Amino acid sequence: MTGIHIKLQEKFGAAVREIHNQHGDETAVADRSAFLTIVQFVRNNHNIDCDMLTDITAVDGLSLKWKPRFEVIYHFYSTKKNHRLRLKVKVDEQDPVVPSLAAEWGVANWLEREVWDMFGIRFEGHPDLRRILMYEQFSGHPLRKDYPYSKRQPLIGPKN
Amino acid sequence: MLLNIGPAHPAMHGIVRIIAELDGEIILNSDVEIGYLHRAFEKSSEQSGYLQVIPYTDRLNYVSPLINNVGYCLAVEKLFGLEITERAKYIRVIMSEISRVTDHLTCVGASAMELGAFTVFLYMIKAREMFYQLIEEVTGARLTISYTRIGGVKGDLPPGFEGKCKDIIRETRGILKECDSLLTKNRIFVDRVKDIGIISKEDAVSYGITGPFLRSTGVDYDVRRAQPYLVYDRLEFEVPVGEHGDNYDRYLCRMEEMEQSMRIVEQALGQIPGGPVLLDMDGNVIPAGNMVDEAKMGRIEGLRENQADVDPTLAGAHQSSYAKTQSPDRRVVLPAKEDTYTNIEALMNHFKMIMDGHGIRPPKGEAYLPVEGANGELGFYVVSDGSGTPYRVRVRPPCFMIMSALSHMIKGDTMADIIPTFGSVNMIGGELDR
Structure with a gap:
C-alpha cells in the first residue's frame, strides 16, 4: 500500500504535524502526545499492519538550528504488506523524553538504549535504560553535535 | 550461580560478554x-566527505564488506536520485553475492568447528580462500576492499574473471556437497543443534x-525479493525458508542460500553487458602521452570516445572501461584522468570534488535504503x-537485532547450548558495535 503518510494525516489531523514522501520514503512527523496512539494505529490497522520495527535512531539538529533540537526516527516495515513507514517525533533539549516502545517490540529495548547512550534522549517506561555501546562511567552523549569529535575520556573498567 | 562468559572467550567469535544466571x-x-x-x-562519518565514509563501511561487517559498500553507495545515490550504469549494477550484484557466500561459509564453518567438526571448518575456509583470492583480483584487497564508489565501482572486472569465477563456484559446490554429507545427517552435529535456540515467528x-x-x-522476507534493488528483479533465485526457527534450520537455510547466491552469480555473469564496450571510432588505441600532446594542440574532438592506453602515471590503474562502470553524472564521479589533464572543465570538476570544503554534495534531504546483508537487512x-x-x-x-534476542533464545537451554546458538547468530563485532 502506498500513501500511508497521507492516510495518517487524514486520520489524526493536527497530531501529524507534517508529512513528506522524499525519495519514495513515506514519512510522518508525529506529535509526542499522540505518538503512542499513532504507533498503535500503525501496528494494528489491518491495512497498514507494520509488525516490524526495523530501526530507531535520532538526529541532532544543533548545527542546523532545528527547533526543537532532536528528531527521533522510527522505521517500520510490514512483513505481510511489504511496505515501509518512517515516523518521527521531535523533542526539545530541555525535555528530551519519548514514550518507550519496549513493551510492544522486543527490539525497542536495545535500540532505545542505544539512542539514550548516543543522544541522551530518555524513553519513558523503558524497563532498563542503561548505556549499551559506551561504558557506564562515560560522561556525555557522543553523537550530539556539541560533543567534540576528538574528545577523549579515560576508559574505566567495570566495577568489581 | 552467576557465570561470566566472555568478553574474550575461545568459543565466542567476537568480543561480547554474557552474564548468565545458572541453575x-x-x-x-x-x-x-x-x-x-x-x-x-x-x-566519524560526520567528520569528512561522503567518499571518505566508504573505507569505514568495509569495517562494519568485515566478513562481507562488499555488501556494506554497496549499501552505503546505494543510499547516497538514492539521495542524489542517481542511476548507475548497467554493467556497474551487475558487478555490484556479483560481488555482493560472492561476499554473501564467504560470509555464510565463515559462519557455518566456524559454528561447525565449535561443535567438533574441524574438517568442515577447514574445507569451508578453503572455499572462502578461493573467493577471497578472486575478490583480491577484482578489488586489490581481501577484506578492506573499498570497491564501490558513489556512482559506480572503482574498476572493471579483470580479464578472465568469468572463467575463474565459474571454476571456483564449481569447486565450492563440491566442497559444500561434502560438508553437507559430513554435517546434515551427522548425529553428533544434529543432536547439538536441533531444537536448540528456538525462536518463534x-x-x-x-x-x-x-x-x-x-x-x-x-517468515518469507528477503529484501532482494521484497523490495528489489540493483538488478535482483531480473535474476531467478529462491528464498529458502525454514520451519522451526532452531539452529538446525538456520544451518540449512544458510547452506541453501549459498547455493542460491552462486546461482545468482552465474546468471549475472551470463547477463552482464559486455566488457569494455567503449569502442573507439577507428579501432585505434592511443597511448595516453600522445593523447595529452594532441590535446595540448587543441585537438580534443572525440578524445573521450577513444580508448586510452593509460599508463600508471596518469591514472594509477588501467581504466579502459571507465565509462561502463561509472555513472556519467558529473556531480559524483571524478572525470577520467585523460580529461582532467587535457581540459579545463574536467580539471575544475576534479578540483571541486577533491578539495576540502567542496566534495560530493547531495541535495538536502534524507533517505533510508535497505539491502540484504549476509545477516539480514542492512540499512543505511x-x-x-x-x-x-x-x-x-x-x-x-x-x-x-539478533543479539538483542540472544538472551531470550538461550533462556532455559543448557550452558553448552550457548555455543551453537551464538554461532548461528553470526555475530560480527564490527557491525554490532560500529
Whole structure:
C-alpha cells in the first residue's frame, strides 16, 4: 500500500504535524502526545499492519538550528504488506523524553538504549535504560553535535 | 550461580560478554553486554566527505564488506536520485553475492568447528580462500576492499574473471556437497543443534530479526525479493525458508542460500553487458602521452570516445572501461584522468570534488535504503544538509537485532547450548558495535 503518510494525516489531523514522501520514503512527523496512539494505529490497522520495527535512531539538529533540537526516527516495515513507514517525533533539549516502545517490540529495548547512550534522549517506561555501546562511567552523549569529535575520556573498567 | 562468559572467550567469535544466571547447567536468565568494539563509525562519518565514509563501511561487517559498500553507495545515490550504469549494477550484484557466500561459509564453518567438526571448518575456509583470492583480483584487497564508489565501482572486472569465477563456484559446490554429507545427517552435529535456540515467528518479527535467521522461522522476507534493488528483479533465485526457527534450520537455510547466491552469480555473469564496450571510432588505441600532446594542440574532438592506453602515471590503474562502470553524472564521479589533464572543465570538476570544503554534495534531504546483508537487512539512513559532509549516517546493523534476542533464545537451554546458538547468530563485532 502506498500513501500511508497521507492516510495518517487524514486520520489524526493536527497530531501529524507534517508529512513528506522524499525519495519514495513515506514519512510522518508525529506529535509526542499522540505518538503512542499513532504507533498503535500503525501496528494494528489491518491495512497498514507494520509488525516490524526495523530501526530507531535520532538526529541532532544543533548545527542546523532545528527547533526543537532532536528528531527521533522510527522505521517500520510490514512483513505481510511489504511496505515501509518512517515516523518521527521531535523533542526539545530541555525535555528530551519519548514514550518507550519496549513493551510492544522486543527490539525497542536495545535500540532505545542505544539512542539514550548516543543522544541522551530518555524513553519513558523503558524497563532498563542503561548505556549499551559506551561504558557506564562515560560522561556525555557522543553523537550530539556539541560533543567534540576528538574528545577523549579515560576508559574505566567495570566495577568489581 | 552467576557465570561470566566472555568478553574474550575461545568459543565466542567476537568480543561480547554474557552474564548468565545458572541453575546447575540450565540458564535461568542472562544479560548480554556489547560495545567492546565500538569505534564511532557514525560519529566519524560526520567528520569528512561522503567518499571518505566508504573505507569505514568495509569495517562494519568485515566478513562481507562488499555488501556494506554497496549499501552505503546505494543510499547516497538514492539521495542524489542517481542511476548507475548497467554493467556497474551487475558487478555490484556479483560481488555482493560472492561476499554473501564467504560470509555464510565463515559462519557455518566456524559454528561447525565449535561443535567438533574441524574438517568442515577447514574445507569451508578453503572455499572462502578461493573467493577471497578472486575478490583480491577484482578489488586489490581481501577484506578492506573499498570497491564501490558513489556512482559506480572503482574498476572493471579483470580479464578472465568469468572463467575463474565459474571454476571456483564449481569447486565450492563440491566442497559444500561434502560438508553437507559430513554435517546434515551427522548425529553428533544434529543432536547439538536441533531444537536448540528456538525462536518463534512472532518473537523473531518483534525483535526485528531479518535475514537467514528470520527465514528459518518461516517468515518469507528477503529484501532482494521484497523490495528489489540493483538488478535482483531480473535474476531467478529462491528464498529458502525454514520451519522451526532452531539452529538446525538456520544451518540449512544458510547452506541453501549459498547455493542460491552462486546461482545468482552465474546468471549475472551470463547477463552482464559486455566488457569494455567503449569502442573507439577507428579501432585505434592511443597511448595516453600522445593523447595529452594532441590535446595540448587543441585537438580534443572525440578524445573521450577513444580508448586510452593509460599508463600508471596518469591514472594509477588501467581504466579502459571507465565509462561502463561509472555513472556519467558529473556531480559524483571524478572525470577520467585523460580529461582532467587535457581540459579545463574536467580539471575544475576534479578540483571541486577533491578539495576540502567542496566534495560530493547531495541535495538536502534524507533517505533510508535497505539491502540484504549476509545477516539480514542492512540499512543505511543518510541525512544530507546540502554540504559536502554527511549530516548523519546511521547504519542499521542486522546482527544488533539478533543479539538483542540472544538472551531470550538461550533462556532455559543448557550452558553448552550457548555455543551453537551464538554461532548461528553470526555475530560480527564490527557491525554490532560500529
